[in-house]
Amino acid sequence: MTLITSPSNPRISKLQTLHSARGRKKHGLFLMEGPHLLETLLNAQLWPHEVYYQPTLLQRTAEGRALLERLLHTPALTESQLIEVSDRVIEALGETQTSQGVVSVLTLDALDPAVLQQKRQPGARPCLLILDDLADPGNMGTILRTALAADVERILLTPHCVDYYSPKVVRSAAGAHVALPVETNVDWETMSTRIASHCGDHVQVLLAEAGSTHMYYEQDLTHPFALIIGNEAHGPSPEGHRLATLPISIPLANAVESLNAAMATGIILYETVRQNAMHVSTSSSKEHH
Incomplete structure (x- = not known):
């Protein structure tokens, strides 16, 4: 399983461009931040393109622990799609002031x-x-x-x-x-x-x-x-x-x-x-x- 610890990692830099309309259009991707939205996606069987998560942050709550367990055991998501990241990286990816520990990446056509x-x-x-x-x-x-x-x-x-x-x-x-x-x-x-x-x-x-x-x-x-x-x-x-x-x-x-x-x-x-x-x-x- 991939682990990314630096916010300047090229993959993270690319994802940060998705905060702008131009970046989303260029890469054909957008972000859904937080456990609630990931759970909604999983319940609807709409599988994210990638999921970036910080286990320690997720494990702070019972809901977060259950979601992490579910995420790591969802057959439709391969190991290459699940990327563990450091606190600094998850903060850099999100827009909210305090990260909830997970950011999902979806293709623009996922919501057809x-x-x-x-x-x-x-x-x-x-x-x-x-x-x-x-x-x-x-x-x-x-x-x-x-x-x-x-x-x-x-x-x-x-x-x-x-x-x-x-x-x-x-x-x-x-x-x-x-x-x-x-x-x-x-x-x-x-x-x-x-x-x-x-x-x-x-x-x-x-x-x-x-x-x-x-x-x-x-x-x-x-x-x-x-x-x-x-x-x-x-x-x-x-x-x-x-x-x-x-x-x-x-x-x-x-x-x-x-x-x-x-x-x-x-x-x-x-x-x-x-x-x-x-x-x-x-x-x-x-x-x-």
């Missing part, structure tokens, strides 16, 4: 949306979520996590969105990358095709926009629809406006102009969850009568 879609339980998922030039990595990660919890169909990202694979997005998404189908760099022509395919005969594209007189909770969210969330500073793009069939807003009191993008997305997605739960409940009570 078609593959992730096949792994999901079958079911009706009305919402197709479109993020239109979203800029903040924390917002992106929070939206990914919320969208997975609210069981959206998939997420489409416009080409100018913050990098889906950036460490800050990956960290704040807390494992959503592993389970939620996301298509990146989707142009508006492809977007139209995806929406038509999702919605069928009745195309409904809702655009979250402060100031609209149409409230989000007045809409029927039980049938397939697309929801566009725009850029935090500038709002939706002209293309997003053209594609929308209806702008919707969230009521705001006390002269508050708008909500954080992730918060607004969560409110609308959970109205979808509420309406669909009511719809299922009403349908089943009719059947019993």
Whole structure:
């Protein structure tokens, strides 16, 4: 088993370039830092390209010890893919202030949306979520996590969105990358095709926009629809406006102009969850009568 003790080792230097979008694109790799994300990967049987770990740091907790044991006995990972490193090296690899002892390296195509879609339980998922030039990595990660919890169909990202694979997005998404189908760099022509395919005969594209007189909770969210969330500073793009069939807003009191993008997305997605739960409940009570 390989052991690396110097942060200036060429392999480590290469991995440090993955903290930038340019480095990720050049090498076709990205990082997932921490035990929770590695465990999520192993549970989903998505095998990392490589895993760099510091045993002493992992062994500080019962969960870390169990994960280390599991990691070293996962048949799908060969010895050459498991690289033990020193404290200095694991600190150099990570972005968090205190390393949790493990960093996984994945290929950019490891999260193929078609593959992730096949792994999901079958079911009706009305919402197709479109993020239109979203800029903040924390917002992106929070939206990914919320969208997975609210069981959206998939997420489409416009080409100018913050990098889906950036460490800050990956960290704040807390494992959503592993389970939620996301298509990146989707142009508006492809977007139209995806929406038509999702919605069928009745195309409904809702655009979250402060100031609209149409409230989000007045809409029927039980049938397939697309929801566009725009850029935090500038709002939706002209293309997003053209594609929308209806702008919707969230009521705001006390002269508050708008909500954080992730918060607004969560409110609308959970109205979808509420309406669909009511719809299922009403349908089943009719059947019993």
